[in-house]
Amino acid sequence: MEHHRSGPIETGAEMDYREHEKTYDGFLAGTKWGTMVTVVLLIAMAAGFFSGAGFLGGLIVFIVLNVAGVFLLR
Known part of the structure; x- marks a missing residue:
């Protein structure tokens, strides 16, 4: 004989x-x-x-875009 539940089954906490x-x-x-x-x-x-900007140019771009991103994603 099978038993079927009609509602949700709660498991765990x-x-x-x-x-x-x-x-x-x-x-x-x-x-x-x-x-x-x-x-x-x-x-x-x-x-x-x-x-051709080199490391310092890339670092400046990184900092500027991160600051802009913080303001845009808020």
């Missing part, structure tokens, strides 16, 4: 939705800022290697 939202927001923030820094680093490396 109850979910802490506040903590779940906090973790999700942290993941999204880390992804957003990490992507920005990676893209800025690639642009700065391209500016340093291909434009």
